Amino acid sequence: MTTAPLTFAIPKGRILDEALPLMAQAGIVPEAGFHDKANRALSFACEDSTIRLIRVRAFDVATFVAHGAAQAGIVGSDVIEEFGYSDLYAPVDLDIGHCHLAIAEPVDAACDLASASHLRIATKYPNITRRWFEARGVQAECVKLNGAMELAPSLGLASRIVDLVSTGQTLKDNGMVETATILPVSARLIVNRVAFKTDSARLGPLVERFRALATHRQAA
Ligand SMILES: Nc1ncnc2c1ncn2[C@@H]1O[C@H](COP(=O)(O)OP(=O)(O)OP(=O)(O)O)[C@@H](O)[C@H]1O
Ligand SMILES: O=P(O)(O)OC[C@H]1O[C@H](OP(=O)(O)OP(=O)(O)O)[C@H](O)[C@@H]1O
Numbered sequence: 001m002t003t004a005p006l007t008f009a010i011p012k013g014r015i016l017d018e019a020l021p022l023m024a025q026a027g028i029v030p031e032a033g034f035h036d037k038a039n040r041a042l043s044f045a046c047e048d049s050t051i052r053l054i055r056v057r058a059f060d061v062a063t064f065v066a067h068g069a070a071q072a073g074i075v076g077s078d079v080i081e082e083f084g085y086s087d088l089y090a091p092v093d094l095d096i097g098h099c100h101l102a103i104a105e106p107v108d109a110a111c112d113l114a115s116a117s118h119l120r121i122a123t124k125y126p127n128i129t130r131r132w133f134e135a136r137g138v139q140a141e142c143v144k145l146n147g148a149m150e151l152a153p154s155l156g157l158a159s160r161i162v163d164l165v166s167t168g169q170t171l172k173d174n175g176m177v178e179t180a181t182i183l184p185v186s187a188r189l190i191v192n193r194v195a196f197k198t199d200s201a202r203l204g205p206l207v208e209r210f211r212a213l214a215t216h217r218q219a220a
Contacts, residue, residue, distance in 0.1 A: 006051045006202055009065055009073030011058035015187050018096035019074050026209040028053070050202065062088060062190065071195040071203060078164065078185045082125045089196055090188040092210045095217045097187035099166040101125060104176045106153045109160075122152030123162035132162075132182050150174035 008028060010019055023029070029047040033039050034055075044053045054070060059079055064070040066085035076097055080090055103121075118139045123129045126142035133140035145152065149161040150170055164185065165171060165178060189210045196203050 003050070005046075005049065006072065006199070006206070007054055007064075007070040008051055009054050009056055009061040009070035009075075011061050011075060012055050013058065015058070015074060015076065015097040016055075019094070019187065022094060022096065022210070022213055023074075025213050026206065027051075059083075065190050065192050068192045068195060070192070071199060072189065072191045072206060074187055075190055076185050076187050078125065078128075078183065080188060080190065081183060082127050084127065087193050089191045089193045091191065091207050092189040092214050094187045094189060094210065094214050097185070099164045099185050100181050101128065101162060101183040101185060102165045102178045103160055103162050103180045103182060104150075104165070104171050104178045105160045107175050107177050109153075119160055120158045121160045121162055122149050122158035124149070125162055128182060129162045150176055 010016060010023075027048055028051055030044045030053050031046065033041065034044045034053065042055055044055070046052060054064065056064060058075060059082075061070075061073045061075040062079050062083050062085060065073045066083070066087045068087070074094065077090070077093075078101055080088060116138055118141065119133065120141045120143065121129055122143045122145050124144070124146055126144055129142050130140050143152065143158050149163045151174070152158040152161055153176070154174075161176070162182060168178065171178060189207065191203055191207060196207075
């Protein structure tokens with residue numbers, strides 16, 4: 001009987017450049033076609049034929065793995081927190097993809113965050129945002145956007161945004177200032193909990209390889 005390859009999900013964009021060298025050290029090396037920008041394929045064989053890669057949007061990495069369509073993957077802790085999938089196990093902080101989730105407002109914001117009881121906030125992270133404000137007695141009405149959050153205040157869509165910040169350049173270039181940090185973010189190895197039990201022979205060593213690499217990076 002031939003066993004199906006393990007499906008390993010990775011995000012298309014930012015994390016990928018940092019994740020690929022780490023994956024290679026853990027024995028996951030995609031076929032050459034993966035690096036061809038003109039290639040529209042979404043699923044790729046690996047040098048190790050027991051693993052195949054799928055390249056999907058960051059939020060979808062968590063969904064594929066939580067539902068068992070992929071058995072493991074790499075995703076930001078922001079995405080893990082936002083979904084809160086109980087079927088996801090995130091055993092290793094990979095120490096890559098560092099940024100943070102923050103509240104930001106226009107430099108000349110009219111209303112004071114401390115005295116507000118209700119706020120309209122543009123974000124890709126409505127669950128994290130609602131929870132954070134609720135814990136501080138503020139009702140957050142979230143307008144879900146998928147990008148370009150920084151435009152929302154100047155166009156009257158929301159008074160604040162909750163978005164990822166890395167260098168702070170995007171906020172600066174759009175006349176905004178960070179007022180609070182909600183969550184530090186880094187990329188994690190994620191595994192489907194059921195698969196981790198039923199396919200421990202393959203997933204156990206894979207997790208251990210990434211764990212050893214992360215420990216080594218953090219010690220360096
Ligand atoms: N400056 C940053 N801005 C956004 N995300 C960052 C940044 N630095 C690290 N990240 C991480 O990268 C992840 C986004 O990954 P990536 O860009 O691969 O997603 P994507 O699939 O291209 O996103 P989208 O679905 O928004 O198009 C975030 O979830 C976060 O964990
Ligand atoms: O602090 P900085 O270094 O400027 O990075 C932060 C920006 O990066 C992300 O956007 P991204 O470039 O991923 O595009 P997006 O708007 O499509 O999410 C994020 O949403 C911010 O807009």
